[in-house]
Amino acid sequence: MMRLSLSLGVTLEALARTMSASELALWISYYELEPFGPVRDDLRAGVVASIAAASNGMRVRPEEIFPSLRDDRPRERLKRVPLAPPRSMCVWLGVETN
Structure with a gap:
């Protein structure tokens, strides 16, 4: 919350008073995608x-x-999971899907 408070230019108290938990969760998700700050x-x-x-x-x-x-931090190896093409693409290509 400190980094967000600095980035938004508000105090922690003002941030806690005005920001809902759901908005904070959105900011955390955004930071994971697009980090900001020092x-x-x-x-x-x-x-x-x-x-x-x-x-x-x-x-x-x-x-x-x-x-x-x-x-x-130790890196966790991610397993590659094959993804099926979207059904609309299968229909367009004339491919049978189950």
Whole structure:
């Protein structure tokens, strides 16, 4: 809530008083899709610095320039699930579906 409060320019108290739980859930979902705030700013600056370093023959990743970008959490392997094409597409192609 602190980052959202900063980004919206309101106090935590005002945010808690005026924002419903459902709106907060929407903001959390939005942040997962489109992060905002200082971490995103660091990423942008890190990419620019990385490109500048590459133009001088150095290979540097943004995470090496900004340690705040490092994500040391263990990654969960995602299973690929084959998706069936939408029924409307099957009808259009003349493909039988069950």
